[in-house]
């Protein structure tokens with residue numbers, strides 16, 4: 055009841071804003087979903103609206119947000135990456151192990167190197183070898199996970215990286231460091247996508263690879279770099295993962311690939327590539343975070359939570375789809 | 385003087401199929417060289433080699449005397465070769481400006497959308513094409529003709545030493561065509577050598593100084609354009625004479641381009657196949673509005689008639705065609721099929737109701753380039769039957785093979801991927817596909833874009849035969865001679881609505897041009 059009452063004025067205001075902008079705001083449909091849902095929760099749940107909880111949502115979703123930034127770039131280029139989870143877990147384990155034997159900086163470099171190497175191999179196979187992204191990254195995830203389990207005997211590796219723990223769990227006043235890291239990665243991604251030729255080419259090869267090739271766009275290097283960037287983002291996510299618990303856990307992060315892909319799709323990136331905006335991905339990341347948090351606070355049974363999450367995703371995507379139809383120029 | 389471009393003994397095979405067998409070509413600076421040949425002769429393959437798109441060609445290429453190896457598009461660009469491709473090589477999601485500048489954006493690492501737009505606008509200005517392209521619009525929202533302009537602009541702005549134009553006029557209306565020729569002459573005057581490919585033999589003879597004829601991937605003739613006429617050119621292309629073309633020769637002299645003479649096809653005699661008076665029209669539309677600008681369109685297509693739809697680029701013809709088959713929603717108005725009111729929500733529903741569309745852009749809307757020809761050809765027939773999936777692969781292949789034989793698709797290989805056919809042959813596949821669905825009314829949007837003279841005459845016969853069999857055809861074409869030759873009635877569209885109707889036999893070219901352009905200037909987008 056309450057919820058419905060709360061939505062009506064918001065929706066009316068939104069529609070009015072949209073009408074006033076000749077439909078341009080419709081492109082931000084996913085933000086509307088996020089705002090509406092947040093407002094509903096703010097109204098119905100006192101524990102949701104505490105500053106600590108709200109910032110907590112930011113903290114907990116920053117890691118996946120960073121992974122999704124990488125996924126966004128790969129998906130716009132016309133691919134995607136199923137090995138981000140394996141990369142994240144491996145990076146956290148490698149960094150944990152290295153932090154026990156070497157200075158922290160070396161441990162961080164070692165963790166990121168995992169992403170760099172796996173991303174580069176993916177990139178070569180997909181961009182140069184022309185093997186499809188599904189096969190390549192699916193196989194790569196197996197290979198990497200297998201090596202990881204063999205190397206660790208499936209046992210967690212305890213790290214010694216207090217700085218990473220601070221990064222993952224610490225706060226500057228109310229603002230979590232993890233969220234600052236996320237914003238930094240998002241800013242870099244935004245800059246690369248919209249202010250560099252490489253980013254422009256990522257869009258163009260995703261839109262029409264052949265036409266880009268014939269126009270002199272370096273399609274292979276562009277897509278290769280997209281996968282390297284994706285690998286690096288996944289590895290950075292792995293470092294945060296290590297920071298959250300202080301141990302490198304080989305069996306962690308298995309849900310990253312599909313969640314990150316889902317985030318991008320909810321944020322408006324088609325699986326065929328060629329388009330997609332960072333702001334959509336950010337909104338989608340936060341949307342998923344708000345849903346999870348809200349369900350927990352409302353004491354929704356853990357069994358039914360996935361159903362609710364799935365339903366909300368479907369609604370968000372539907373709203374977005376309708377928005378796009380109304381957007382001008384379609 | 386050293387030739388600007390020299391190609392010697394160029395060969396190229398796909399698997400064990402030799403597509404080019406020792407082609408040689410020489411172009412002086414400032415020369416406009418015509419390249420003609422039947423669909424599938426190898427013209428586009430030669431173009432692609434020059435563009436650096438087939439690294440595995442045989443033979444040598446020299447530019448200004450020095451041998452070059454064209455291993456990639458970057459190589460080609462570095463040696464000053466620019467190409468306008470037959471089928472659009474644009475990125476649909478990017479803006480027109482982005483496409484024009486693609487691959488040669490200013491700056492090294494960083495880039496600003498604004499500077500790209502400015503650079504594109506400047507280049508358009510110098511090319512005399514300012515305001516002909518909406519620079520900020522995404523290419524996928526543009527009509528085929530405007531996309532063609534983008535493609536032309538893209539190549540013209542590269543400051544090339546050699547410029548290859550592969551059928552740039554296949555989708556252009558008269559005004560654009562003249563503008564393009566003027567641009568070509570301007571570019572040639574700067575010393576650039578141009579290769580011009582077209583199936584409009586009249587315009588090839590007009591525009592070029594020398595020409596080369598290809599047949600089945602081999603050189604068959606070359607010489608001064610002045611020494612050829614459309615008849616001798618056709619004979620050289622086909623290796624035989626084409627009866628219909630003789631008539632064209634005469635009309636060509638008047639119009640400057642090839643087409644079938646008005647009256648070249650017998651109109652259906654009123655009494656026989658034509659619907660008896662009183663029976664409802666096969667397709668009747670009342671007060672249609674939709675898309676960006678189509679409004680208040682009423683028309684009828686009766687059994688046994690070809691209704692021509694003339695109009696400038698941007699007059700809304702393609703949108704109307706899409707509305708008729710349910711691909712673009714109707715905002716207002718109603719449709720009747722055989723007198724019964726229908727509401728078509730999709731092309732599939734239209735097929736069931738007996739309406740099929742041949743779309744204007746075969747590459748983007750028509751053909752599934754990755755599927756074999758056989759599947760492409762039966763696609764619509766399947767959607768039309770409503771038989772849920774259970775069709776024997778054997779019978780499908782049989783249908784497909786028959787169609788490939790009927791329409792003389794080259795090569796006659798039902799298993800070849802749709803994208804591996806030459807442009808004209810893809811067009812035949814798309815047309816065959818629509819006709820195989822056995823529609824009562826065929827809506828054909830530019831059905832002869834890019835097909836050679838022989839095939840064009842054949843498609844014209846097919847269209848008249850459909851009418852002869854009591855079907856209706858709504859024919860959209862930029863080729864006024866084609867419209868005049870085939871239509872029983874002609875409708876003229878302007879700014880989204882039908883402004884006049886004339887009987888096909890009574891209409892003249894001047895009358896049409898007048899009706900199409902009166903008052904309103906041509907707009908940029910559809």
Ligand SMILES: Nc1ncnc2c1ncn2[C@@H]1O[C@H](COP(=O)(O)OP(=O)(O)OP(=O)(O)O)[C@@H](O)[C@H]1O
Nearest residue numbers: 398403423424425426427428429804805806807808
């Ligand atoms: N990728 C490919 N694989 C196999 N065969 C191909 C491929 N590309 C082209 N061909 C074949 O090469 C031949 C020449 O094709 P091309 O496109 O050069 O013809 P064209 O002269 O440009 O014809 P059109 O006038 O129809 O455009 C055709 O028989 C075509 O089927």
Ligand SMILES: [Mg+2]
Nearest residue numbers: 428470806807
């Ligand atoms: Mg061709």
